[in-house]
Amino acid sequence: KAGVTQTPRYLIKTRGQQVTLSCSPISGHRSVSWYQQTPGQGLQFLFEYFSETQRNKGNFPGRFSGRQFSNSRSEMNVSTLELGDSALYLCASSLKSSGGGAAYNEQFFGPGTRLTVL
């Protein structure tokens, strides 16, 4: 079974531009979560999508948004890029949303997209 795939793997943008990152979950997985990893702030939760709905959101400005499609693939978008948005963006998929009192479902991580903002 193929793992979580993220495209592109590397991206270079300039301040003020916008960017869209893509994540394809493991087949059959319906939940997708996004995390930002930076040397200064470490790994931080961005948001989680399940059945095309955002279930949870981290403490990030509105410039960060996402969506999920009917095939569970997810995209995240960052508008008006700032230098501080340079990071590794990781996507993780799990069988179903971890909400609703269900037992925890293991999250499987993709290789990430490294975004550099110049």
Next chain:
Amino acid sequence: AQSVTQLGSHVSVSEGALVLLRCNYSSSVPPYLFWYVQYPNQGLQLLLKYTSAATLVKGINGFEAEFKKSETSFHLTKPSAHMSDAAEYFCAVITYSSGGYNKLIFGAGTRLAVHP
């Protein structure tokens, strides 16, 4: 609110030596705890997880961790380090909300170096 603290941002051991990576947690409810490993230019791989069953948890690649409630710790150990263990290791806890389990909260990470 749940949180984890990893003691030591860098740990260096000799090949064949004991590996000990420290993690302390803070949680007002019984926690679910995890250790992940990240190799250069890769995503995160789950090493092991504690989900309130056995307190001694065995994971992949010879790693294990012991949940100690009295010490609020979940330290990661491996009896004999291998060169291939060099990587960054993250301790994590999953948070609770009224809707159930939510998101992973990660520690700052510990970079493990293994010397011949």
